[in-house]
Amino acid sequence: xxxxxxxxxxxxxxxxxxxxxxxxxxxxxxxxxxxxxxxxxxxxxxxxxxxxxxxxxxxxxxxxxxxxxxxxxxxxxxxxxxxxxxxxxxxxxxxxxxxxxxxxxxx
Numbered sequence: 353x354x355x356x357x358x359x360x361x362x363x364x365x366x367x368x369x370x371x372x373x374x375x376x377x378x379x380x381x382x383x384x385x386x387x388x389x390x391x392x393x394x395x396x397x398x399x400x401x402x403x404x405x406x407x408x409x410x411x412x413x414x415x416x417x418x419x420x421x422x423x424x425x426x427x428x429x430x431x432x433x434x435x436x437x438x439x440x441x442x443x444x445x446x447x448x449x450x451x452x453x454x455x456x457x458x459x
Contacts, residue, residue: 357381361439361456364429370397372446373427374453383442386422386452390436397426398450401438424452432457 388403440452
């Protein structure tokens, strides 16, 4: 059974037994949404993604690129590979460095 998480995203086709899945488990999403590129998927059920955003310097009246690295949990029902563009949502802290969960893999 799939829960409604309050976001307009495609629900995964597969069922899973992951308790940290927002669709099939008890994890609730709140707060910020990040869209980024997966840089590493080596650790188990966790990915590293990089988000680029423009940063404005008022002294120079110019924009510069800044990069943020975020760790996110990957539920069992979502397949993610390195190089994919994913949408992540903020959730409660799952571990020391993981406070986001993958919600959708963008094409």
